[in-house]
Structure formats: structure tokens, C-alpha cells
Amino acid sequence: MAKVAKLARLTLTDDELAAATEQLGKMLDHFADIDALDLDGLEPMMQPTPLANVMREDIEADTLDRDEVLAAAPSAEDGRFRVPPIIGLDE
Amino acid sequence: MEIPTTAVDIAWNVRNNIVKATDVVEQHLAAIAEREPEVHAFNLVLADEARARAAEIDDAVSVGRDPGLLAGVPVALKDNMCTRGIPTTCSSKILGDWRPPYDATVVTRLVEAGAIVVGKTNLDEFAMGSSTENSAFGPTRNPLDTSRVPGGSSGGSSAAVAAKFASLGFGSDTGGSIRQPAALCGVVGVKPTYGAVSRLGLIAFGSSLDQIGPFAHTVADAALALEAISGHDPGDSTSIQQGPLQLTRQLDMGVAGLRVGRITDLPTGASPDVEERVEVAFDALRAAGAEIVDVEVPAFTYGLTAYYLIAPAEASSNLARFDGVRFGMRVDAPDTNAMYMATRTEGFGDEVKRRIMLGTYALSAGYYDAYYGRAQKVRRLIANDFAAAYEQADVLVLPSSPSVAFEIGDKASDPLAMYLCDTYTIPSNLTGDPAMSVPYGTGEHGLPVGVQVIAPALHDDVMFRTAATLERSLG
Numbered sequence: 208m209a210k211v212a213k214l215a216r217l218t219l220t221d222d223e224l225a226a227a228t229e230q231l232g233k234m235l236d237h238f239a240d241i242d243a244l245d246l247d248g249l250e251p252m253m254q255p256t257p258l259a260n261v262m263r264e265d266i267e268a269d270t271l272d273r274d275e276v277l278a279a280a281p282s283a284e285d286g287r288f289r290v291p292p293i294i295g296l297d298e
Numbered sequence: 299m300e301i302p303t304t305a306v307d308i309a310w311n312v313r314n315n316i317v318k319a320t321d322v323v324e325q326h327l328a329a330i331a332e333r334e335p336e337v338h339a340f341n342l343v344l345a346d347e348a349r350a351r352a353a354e355i356d357d358a359v360s361v362g363r364d365p366g367l368l369a370g371v372p373v374a375l376k377d378n379m380c381t382r383g384i385p386t387t388c389s390s391k392i393l394g395d396w397r398p399p400y401d402a403t404v405v406t407r408l409v410e411a412g413a414i415v416v417g418k419t420n421l422d423e424f425a426m427g428s429s430t431e432n433s434a435f436g437p438t439r440n441p442l443d444t445s446r447v448p449g450g451s452s453g454g455s456s457a458a459v460a461a462k463f464a465s466l467g468f469g470s471d472t473g474g475s476i477r478q479p480a481a482l483c484g485v486v487g488v489k490p491t492y493g494a495v496s497r498l499g500l501i502a503f504g505s506s507l508d509q510i511g512p513f514a515h516t517v518a519d520a521a522l523a524l525e526a527i528s529g530h531d532p533g534d535s536t537s538i539q540q541g542p543l544q545l546t547r548q549l550d551m552g553v554a555g556l557r558v559g560r561i562t563d564l565p566t567g568a569s570p571d572v573e574e575r576v577e578v579a580f581d582a583l584r585a586a587g588a589e590i591v592d593v594e595v596p597a598f599t600y601g602l603t604a605y606y607l608i609a610p611a612e613a614s615s616n617l618a619r620f621d622g623v624r625f626g627m628r629v630d631a632p633d634t635n636a637m638y639m640a641t642r643t644e645g646f647g648d649e650v651k652r653r654i655m656l657g658t659y660a661l662s663a664g665y666y667d668a669y670y671g672r673a674q675k676v677r678r679l680i681a682n683d684f685a686a687a688y689e690q691a692d693v694l695v696l697p698s699s700p701s702v703a704f705e706i707g708d709k710a711s712d713p714l715a716m717y718l719c720d721t722y723t724i725p726s727n728l729t730g731d732p733a734m735s736v737p738y739g740t741g742e743h744g745l746p747v748g749v750q751v752i753a754p755a756l757h758d759d760v761m762f763r764t765a766a767t768l769e770r771s772l773g
Contacts, residue, residue, distance in 0.1 A: 208655070215614060215658040216621070216635075217651055218643040227655055230713055234656065237714060238603045238669075241676050251674035252681060254506035254536065255492040255730020255755070261535040275399040281628035288623050293634045 301325045305371045305465045305519040309412070312370030315359050319352040319370030322465075323414055326372040330416070330463045337441050339448075339458040340417040341377045341387055348372065348416045355412055365412030367526045373408055374464035376455050377418040378425055379510070380499040381405055388501055389433035390423045392645025394626030402499020403531045404468060404510050411526040416464050419454025423647045424617065425475055425503045427451050428719035431710055432649045439706065440483060442745060446703040449479030449719075452513070456483040459513040466523050467513035472504045473605050474698075474723025476511050477735040481698035481748025484737045486514045486765070490524055491755045492730030493538035496531030504612040505536075507605075507727040517736065517766045521545035524758070538756075548759050549766040554587030558764065559691025562592045565599045565721055568697045571741030576697055579738055579749045582771035583695070583764065593687040593694065597680040601725040604680065606717060607660045607673035608728070614657030620645065652713060681729045688754045693764045697722050698735035698748035722750060732758040736765045739772065 208228045212219045219227060277283035282290070301322055302308050311317035327345050334340060355365045375381065378388045380398035387393045401409075408415070422432040430438040430453025438453045440446040441461035448457040452469025456479035459467040469476040471489035480487020488511040495510045502508060512523035529542035560580060568576075584590050622628035622641030629640035646654070660669035687694065700721060709716045726733035732755070735748035749768060753761035 211655050211659045211662065214662060215651075215654045216618075216638045216642050217646070217654065218639050219651075227652065230652065231656060231659065233714060234606065238607065241600050241603050241672060244600065244676065244679070246672060246675040246679065249675040249678045249682075251671060252678040252728075253674060255681075255728075256536060256538065258536065263532050271399045276624075279396050279399060279626075280624050281394075281622060281626070290623055290634050291630070291632060291637050 303462055303465060304515050305368060305522055306516070308371050308465055309367060309369045309522070312355065312359065313364055317370070319355040319414065320349070322370050323348050323352040323372055323416070326416055326463060326465070329461065333441065333461055334463065336439060336444050337457050337461050338436060338438050339374070339419055339454045339461065339463055341389060341420050341435055341454070342385060343417040344384070344415055348414050351414045355414070367411045367522060368408065369412035371413045371466055372416045372464045373413045374417055374419045374455050374458035374467045375405065375415055376421050376452050376469045378421060378470060378501045379405060379468065380501070381415070381418065384418070386418065386501070388424045389421045389435055390645065390647065390650065391434045392620045392627055392641070396626035398499070400499060403496035403533060404527045405499065407527045413466070413526070417458070419458055419467065421454055422451035423650050424501070424613070425451040425470055425472055426613070426649050426653050428474070428478055428716050429709065430454060430479070431706060432647055434647060437706055440703045442484060443703065443743070445705055447482065447706055449482035449699065449703065451475040453479045456480055456485060456487065456513050459483070459485045459515065465515065466519060468510060469513060470500055470503070470508055470510050471727065472507045472609060473727050474720040476513065477723050477733060477748065477750060478699045478719055480513055480735040481746065482703040484746030486517055486520045486734065486736055488512055488520045488524065488734040489726060489732065490528060490543065490758050491538070491732045493536050494528045494543055494758065495524070496534040496537050498531055498533040502616040504609040505616060506612060507609055517762060517769045518546060518549055520734070521549060521762055543758050545759055545762045548763055551763050552586060553583055553764055553767045556588045556693065556760070556764065557591050557691045558583050558588045559591055559593040559687060559694040561595050561598065561687070561694060561696055563594050563596055563598065564696060567718065567721060568700045569742065572697045572699070572701060572747050575738050575741060575747040576695065576749055579695055579768055582768060586767050586771065591691050593690050595683045595687050597676065597683040598725055600676050601680055601728055602717065602721055604673045604676040604728060605720070605724045606656070607669050608677065610653040610657030611660045611670050612657070614654045614661065617650070617654055649713070677728045680725055684725065684729050684731065692760055693751055693753045696750050696752070698750040702741045702743065702745035702747060726752050731755050732761050734761060734765055736768050738768060
């Protein structure tokens with residue numbers, strides 16, 4: 208579970224981790240009802256409608272207003288999102 | 299002149315200059331002022347905006363312009379639908395005071411049809427839950443009994459219609475999030491065919507399952523609402539390439555000769571009061587000329603498992619975008635990865651974290667085939683079983699919710715018990731078929747029971763005819 212939390216970019220306390228492990232275990236027990244099903248030959252169903260590639264017409268249209276988008280972000284500078292350093296501090 | 303409450307009556311009277319939109323809005327705002335403090339249906343009430351919009355509609359009518367299908371109809375929007383410049387929270391801390399830079403297509407269409415947005419409604423955080431208790435802003439209460447939940451996740455919109463804060467509510471349904479709260483609050487709730495209503499601007503939970511639909515006082519109101527918001531949208535690649543659903547003209551056609559299916563191997567768990575009302579519904583449909591046929595859907599029972607692997611998997615991916623960079627809140631940290639972790643840990647509530655973890659697990663290397671991969675095959679099995687059932691029946695009738703509204707706190711500590719609330723609603727999300735809940739009398743404690751009508755994809759009209767027949771049978 209600690210690994211899953213890391214993959215999900217979440218920090219869990221020891222208590223939360225123990226609770227999550229127990230709850231997930233219970234759910235996976237319940238989900239074992241599909242273990243016995245014979246699913247050979249069934250195509251995985253990703254979504255309900257038969258979809259082909261969808262193209263839009265190649266015409267000019269308004270896009271989102273950059274200033275409005277950046278104004279809703281936690282931090283922006285010079286027309287871009289601002290974030291803390293990405294490399295150099297890790298590990 | 300009494301102010302009407304149904305959307306059909308409001309729109310007709312406003313379009314014909316008999317009732318003023320301004321008076322309609324004032325009546326609904328008065329109801330909000332009186333009962334909203336105890337119900338808490340809204341995250342945000344837009345009183346000034348609604349009044350200004352009503353005045354515009356009255357002006358249009360006075361100069362002979364038609365404001366549209368929903369002229370003057372007060373509507374409540376679930377707070378996971380983007381409204382330009384107006385906070386959109388998903389009832390989560392993580393969005394902070396984020397103001398979307400665009401309107402969801404459904405919002406644009408409602409405004410173009412003359413509807414008046416009175417507020418943004420509460421939900422289980424990111425639409426994950428069945429009680430509207432999992433909100434960063436506190437629970438919504440059922441207006442029929444405020445010690446009980448309104449259902450969820452669209453409980454705010456459902457409660458807003460039941461309390462007459464709005465004539466129509468709009469919600470999203472990923473596993474039952476419109477139909478279950480509709481049942482618990484005694485209103486009509488519809489999840490139309492997947493792709494019938496654009497998802498552009500609906501903050502995604504499970505993209506292959508999510509569908510927007512209305513809450514309404516009557517079946518005819520729900521039909522009118524869907525005619526206004528459905529139809530192809532080039533901005534949503536899963537939007538069906540056809541015009542708006544045509545529903546209202548067929549509502550009176552009845553069910554004579556229609557084959558109504560009873561699922562004989564339905565998972566158990568519905569309480570006796572709910573089962574009794576479903577039996578009464580079959581009797582009413584038979585009396586109206588329908589043929590009741592027994593059908594089997596053996597894989598129905600596996601819906602819950604397939605759903606609780608697929609929906610969290612999609613959610614874990616969709617919610618990766620909330621990382622403190624583009625939207626709402628950020629918790630500062632020395633580097634970007636630490637900032638992501640701190641923001642998400644602080645911003646998401648417990649249930650959202652639980653689903654993200656479950657989904658991340660189901661998608662992780664070594665478990666993907668065993669969980670997500672198998673769930674997708676089970677989804678196919680369920681769709682095949684429904685297709686076979688629909689060769690024998692035109693529509694199927696079953697409970698919407700296993701029970702009437704439960705007490706606040708009853709299931710809060712047991713996630714699996716909460717998940718079981720969705721047993722009867724989940725399969726239609728997996729298949730993409732239309733499904734709706736119609737209030738059909740009362741059960742335990744005098745609380746409303748919802749009967750669910752489901753139909754094959756794109757047969758929303760037949761479903762509505764059946765629902766309208768049930769509604770009429772109550773007199």
C-alpha cells in the first residue's frame with residue numbers, strides 16, 4: 208500500500224496506511240466474485256459506444272483566454288505556470 | 299396568479315407573457331432563504347445573477363422575442379460542471395476558489411434555452427459517494443426528513459428540486475449518482491444514453507461511465523430538459539453524432555403492446571417496501587396494456603465488482619491533473635514532486651484518496667490484467683447479457699435504490715456498505731444504456747421509493763413512455 212500511495216502521489220500516516228490496507232483487502236475479497244468467471248474470448252470493453260477517430264473541421268475558432276487560465280492557477284509568471292524546482296533537490 | 303413549479307408550466311407561461319421570469323425566480327429564492335440553512339443543497343447561491351438574468355428574459359418577452367424551451371426556468375447545477383468566472387469546486391478543498399475559464403456545454407445550452415441558474419449544488423467530493431456526506435463543505439440533508447441523506451453523489455441537485463429551490467436540477471451519473479438521489483428525494487432523475495449529452499466541462503470522474511442528466515418534478519419536465527441539453531457537441535469526442543433527443547411528443551403514447559422485462563435473477567438486497575412498489579409498478583404497466591416478460595441477466599450481479607475496479611481506475615487517471623500546478627490550491631514545498639504530494643494529501647478527502655488508491659492498485663504493473671483487464675471483460679459480459687435480454691423485452695423495470703433514504707452517518711464508516719447502494723444502477727453505466735428513476739409511492743417511514751426503468755442505448759424515448767405511464771398510474 209505504501210508503494211501504491213507513492214504512485215498516487217499521496218502521503219499517508221501509519222494509521223491511514225493500516226486503515227487503507229484493511230479496507231482495500233475487504234474490497235478485494237468482495238471483488239473475488241469474478242475470479243471464477245470464464246472470460247475467454249471476450250473482448251475488453253473500454254467504453255460503451257463503438258468509436259472511430261473523431262476529427263473536427265479544420266476551421267479557426269476561439270481558444271481559452273490565456274490570462275484567464277493563468278489567473279486561476281496557484282502561481283503564474285510571464286504567461287506560464289510557475290512551479291518549484293523540478294530537479295536537483297530530490298533524493 | 300399562482301407561480302407554477304414545473305418546468306413545462308413555467309416555460310409555457312413565461313413564453314406567453316402570462317408569468318414573469320422575475321416572479322418565478324423570486325419565489326424560488328424565497329424558498330431558498332427559508333429552508334437552505336437546514337438542507338444545505340448549495341455550495342453557492344447565485345441570487346443576484348439569477349435576478350439579472352430573469353430581468354433579461356422578461357425584457358426579451360416584452361419585445362416579442364422567444365427566450366427558448368426553458369424560458370424562465372430556475373435550474374440548479376451540480377458543482378462539478380464548469381461555469382465561467384464562477385467558482386466550481388467539486389465539493390473538494392483541492393480546487394480552492396478556482397474559477398473555470400469556460401462554461402460546460404450543458405451550461406451554455408441551458409442559458410441559450412432561457413434557463414436561469416440559481417446556484418451550484420453540493421455533491422460527494424468529485425462525485426464519489428452515495429449520500430452527499432463526503433463533501434468538504436458538509437453534508438446535504440434530505441428535505442423530506444433532514445435527519446436523512448438525500449442520496450448521492452448529486453444529492454444537492456436532487457434536494458434542490460425536492461425542496462423547490464429550483465424547478466430543474468442537473469447532475470452527473472457515473473454509477474447511479476442521479477437515479478439513487480432522485481429515488482431518495484422523491485423526484486424524477488434520468489441518466490440518458492451515454493453520449494447523448496456532452497461531457498465537455500463536466501469535471502471527469504470515470505470518463506467511460508459519466509453522463510449528465512436532469513432532476514425534475516415530472517417526467518415531462520425531465521423530457522423537456524433533455525431536449526434542451528442533448529445533441530452532438532464537437533467538443534466531446536464521445537458525443538453521439540445526432541441531434542437532440544426527441545421525447546416530449548411521445549410521452550402520451552402509452553405502453554400498449556410494449557414488452558416490459560422483469561429480471562428474475564436480480565441481485566437480492568432490496569428491502570421489502572421497495573420490492574412491493576416495484577410489483578405495483580408491474581401491475582400498473584400490465585393494466586396499461588404492456589406485456590410483462592421474465593428475462594435473465596446472469597452477469598448483472600458482477601456489475602458492482604466491474605464498476606469498482608473500472609471507475610476508480612479511470613478516476614485515478616483523471617484526478618492526476620489535480621497536482622497544484624494549474625487549478626485552485628497549492629501547498630508549497632521545496633521541489634515539484636513534494637509539492638504534488640503535499641497538495642494532493644491536503645486537498646483530497648478520505649473517500650477520494652481511497653478510490654485513487656484502489657484505481658492505482660488496479661492499474662499497477664503486475665495487477666493490471668488480474669483486476670482492470672478482467673473487469674473490462676466482465677463489462678463486456680454484462681453488456682452481452684443485457685443485449686440478449688433486450689431481444690425479449692423493450693424495457694426493464696427494477697428498483698432504483700435498495701432502500702429508502704437512510705440516516706446521516708449510517709454507512710459513513712463502511713465504504714463497502716455505501717457501494718452496495720449502487721447495485722441496481724451500476725449496470726446501465728457499464729453498458730451506456732439509458733436509465734431513469736420515477737418516484738412511485740412511499741415505503742418505510744413514509745419516505746419515497748423510486749422505480750427504475752432502463753432501455754437499450756438510444757431508446758430513451760421508449761423509457762420515457764414507460765416512465766410517463768407509471769407516473770400517470772399514480773393519478
